[in-house]
């Protein structure tokens with residue numbers, strides 16, 4: 465459902481993403497883990513067709529994101545890190561607008577609106593203006609908008625940002641409900657959050673994919689060595705980033721120089 469092949473992205477002379485490849489199939493929920501500036505949002509923006517890669521190729525549900533962007537977008541739901549909502553619209557009007565923008569109308573639009581409102585627990589704020597809603601609600605409104613057309617591929621950039629602990633638990637349950645038949649990739653810089661939701665993680669640092677592993681395998685490795693999961697992942701990042709200093713420095717390498 466998501467195919468990323470040898471993708472590189474430069475912003476001017478800065479190398480933000482460096483030869484990254486991975487695939488996600490239907491039914492997979494995968495955590496995209498990395499520190500600030502690691503390149504997570506840049507990869508998600510490229511998959512979502514927002515940003516062209518400098519080199520490499522990306523496909524969504526079989527469609528090339530550059531040559532078949534419209535077809536790819538139909539299959540995609542994307543919750544950006546700073547989700548831009550129409551602040552002065554009422555929540556229900558905003559969701560209806562997003563549904564229409566996705567080509568929905570009549571009974572199908574009504575059915576999808578009912579579903580996202582119930583699934584994202586938005587009943588209490590439907591008549592409020594978006595800018596009157598709390599951060600947690602705004603995040604849920606963004607999620608509802610990204611799901612309105614029932615996409616098979618879901619990209620969520622730091623989706624739990626702004627949610628309180630109860631909402632985080634509800635979000636986890638919701639992602640599990642959504643998973644069958646979909647590929648879901650969500651970014652975070654918190655391992656425990658990713659570990660609670662996913663079976664597989666991709667670890668990125670300084671634009672490079674350092675690990676693509678099943679969490680059960682990582683847990684088994686950690687247990688074998690008598691260390692916890694956080695320590696193991698930190699060691700992988702340090703070892704593959706060229707030492708602790710380089711790992712902690714994070715971010716892209718200016719000019720794309722060697723790590």
Ligand SMILES: Nc1ncnc2c1ncn2[C@@H]1O[C@H](COP(=O)(O)OP(=O)(O)OP(=O)(O)O)[C@@H](O)[C@H]1O
Pocket residue numbers: 475478479480498499500501502503504505506507545653715716
């Ligand atoms: N529009 C841009 N122009 C120039 N550099 C950029 C731009 N967007 C991102 N970068 C740089 O590319 C690198 C990767 O950024 P990106 O936002 O993809 O990281 P991230 O892992 O999503 O970080 P965060 O968790 O802080 O959002 C960083 O060094 C960042 O400063």
